[in-house]
Amino acid sequence: MLEIKPIENLEEISTLKQAYFAQSTAPLDGMWHFGFVPMSTHFGFYEQETLVGYCCINGEGYMLQFYLSNDTKMDAKELFTLIAEQNNSVIGAVNGAFVSTAEPQYLSLSLDNASAVKVNSLMYKQKEASKQSTIPGFELKLAESEQLEQFVEFAATTIGAPEQWLTGYFGNLINRKELFGYWSENELIATGECRLFDEYQTGYADLGMIVAQSQRGKGIATQMLNWLVNSANQRGLTPICSTESSNVGAQKAIKRAGLSSSNRIVQVEFNNK
Structure with a gap:
């Protein structure tokens, strides 16, 4: 039994x-x-x-x-x-x-x-490694521990995630050197993540990004993804990522960065409801 x-x-x-x-x-x-x-x-x-x-x-x-x-x-x-x-x-x-x-x-x-x-x-995955073009001078900077509060405040304001959860999540990424920022005139306007796997999927790098509402539609998302994809490829890793089914803007940027989607995450409601 x-x-x-x-x-x-x-x-x-x-x-x-x-x-x-x-x-x-x-x-x-x-x-x-x-x-x-x-x-x-x-x-x-x-x-x-x-x-x-x-x-x-x-x-x-x-x-x-x-x-x-x-x-x-x-x-x-x-x-x-x-x-x-x-x-x-x-x-x-x-x-x-x-x-x-x-x-x-x-x-x-x-x-x-x-x-x-x-x-x-x-769900997205890169089909084959290829160097994506980025604007000369465009570069993400590795987040430092003293910038944690700034990253938490930015993400909480932009996507509405709980600050307590963000503090632990971003703190861990900073310790692992997997969180990056993009600043304009000393203002953080975008964050990028290149998360590595310690087990099970060690040949992949899971990418993520957040762009300030006021900065969307300017090509920043595409440039960030290109930079993150190149960074993963330079380590011999295959980039993967995901985005909400309703986020058409992110889907376009991901596709331009050379990733394609053949799988979905679905929400299933059970018969008991």
């Missing part, structure tokens, strides 16, 4: 996480899987005290990852439906799932229980 229990130490499921990423047909989005997933609640699936799978649920009641080993006797569809229909008292309410089209097994199980599906984001 399979038992579901909370996972307190994520190191317990490191081997299962590796198998989860190995199943994907394309690199998975870094922000979702290394930003949001660690903040979610993880539950382990145990068969005769042996850990055979896991899932994680975020604070809004949406599943972000689901994995069940092929070595277990439990049927994955049966277990997933049990969770989706809120029939497990340990996990509790589950409203739906965020899942990418690069995760075929997890996606199929989510669709089996779906009452509604909509595209949340587009």
Whole structure:
């Protein structure tokens, strides 16, 4: 009989996480899987005290990852439906799932229980390394620790993200030397990220950027992406990124920077709603 229990130490499921990423047909989005997933609640699936799978649920009641080993006797569809229909008292309410089209097994199980599906984001990847042109003199500068407050204030104002979360997120990027800024007349008008992976997807660099509202439409986004793409390629890494399905401006800039999209992140609402 399979038992579901909370996972307190994520190191317990490191081997299962590796198998989860190995199943994907394309690199998975870094922000979702290394930003949001660690903040979610993880539950382990145990068969005769042996850990055979896991899932994680975020604070809004949406599943972000689901994995069940092929070595277990439990049927994955049966277990997933049990969770989706809120029939497990340990996990509790589950409203739906965020899942990418690069995760075929997890996606199929989510669709089996779906009452509604909509595209949340587009996932991009560079097809082949090629030096993109940048305007002479255009360069991003590595963020310094004493500039953390400035970066947090800029992002909070521009995209409305919580300052507490931004402080931890940007602080970590600064320590890892993965956060960059673009200034005009001593004013920070754009930020760029070139996030590297410590495990699972080490051949990729996950790019991100924020451009001030007043500076959009001036080509800054394209130049920033070109710079970040070149920086990743110089390290022998393949750039990936994602953007909301409604952000047409970002989609155009990403395409001009030489990245293409063949996968999506979708939001699935379960039948229980």
